[in-house]
Amino acid sequence: MSFFVLHDIFAECGFLSWAQRGSGPVFPALMAAKDPADAAQKRMRRLYRSADVDPQRSGTFHALRTGKIRNDRELRLDPRAVRLQVGHELGDTHERDDGQLTDAELVAYATAPLPPGVDWTLLKTIDFEASARVRPKGGRRKRAAA
Numbered sequence: 001m002s003f004f005v006l007h008d009i010f011a012e013c014g015f016l017s018w019a020q021r022g023s024g025p026v027f028p029a030l031m032a033a034k035d036p037a038d039a040a041q042k043r044m045r046r047l048y049r050s051a052d053v054d055p056q057r058s059g060t061f062h063a064l065r066t067g068k069i070r071n072d073r074e075l076r077l078d079p080r081a082v083r084l085q086v087g088h089e090l091g092d093t094h095e096r097d098d099g100q101l102t103d104a105e106l107v108a109y110a111t112a113p114l115p116p117g118v119d120w121t122l123l124k125t126i127d128f129e130a131s132a133r134v135r136p137k138g139g140r141r142k143r144a145a146a
Contacts, residue, residue, distance in 0.1 A: 004085065004087075005085060005101065005106055005109035005110055006110070007109070007110060007111075007112065007114065008110050008111055009114065009120055009123060010123075012123075012124075013123035013124045013126070014124065014128070015123070015126075015128060018128040018129065019128070026132070027040075027131070027132050028132065029132065029133060029134060029135045030043070030134075032135075037061075040061070041060060041061060043134075044060075044061070045060075065086050065087075067115075068085070068086055069082060069086055071115050072085065072112075075112055075113065077105075077108060077109070077112070078105065081101055081102075081105040081108075081109075084100070084101055085101070085109060
């Protein structure tokens with residue numbers, strides 16, 4: 001298990017201070033689901049649909065990771081650091097011997113320019129407490145009889 005460097009914007013929008021107040025998982029209701037990853041993926045898909053966002057662009061966790069890798073490459077971040085940040089295995093023995101981000105890389109990720117074309121100020125409008133309370137419904141929606 002490794003760690004993930006969050007961008008400074010998560011401190012600016014209040015997410016870090018909110019998350020640090022609790023103990024245990026950040027989203028306990030989601031973690032209580034039978035399959036937390038599947039429940040999170042479905043919730044993400046619903047949020048994309050309700051916001052009229054094309055889920056084919058980045059509507060899956062895998063697509064978000066692919067976009068993160070692409071963005072980090074455009075920023076010319078070290079390929080080894082990119083692999084560490086997205087949870088990929090390191091290549092050769094020399095990389096594996098040094099399987100941690102350096103202090104400079106930690107700062108680079110925390111302060112990297114954010115992708116353009118996104119209104120990042122919307123993060124400041126999220127009610128993290130309300131989001132954490134939402135319980136996965138479980139099961140599929142019943143379709144109306146024809």
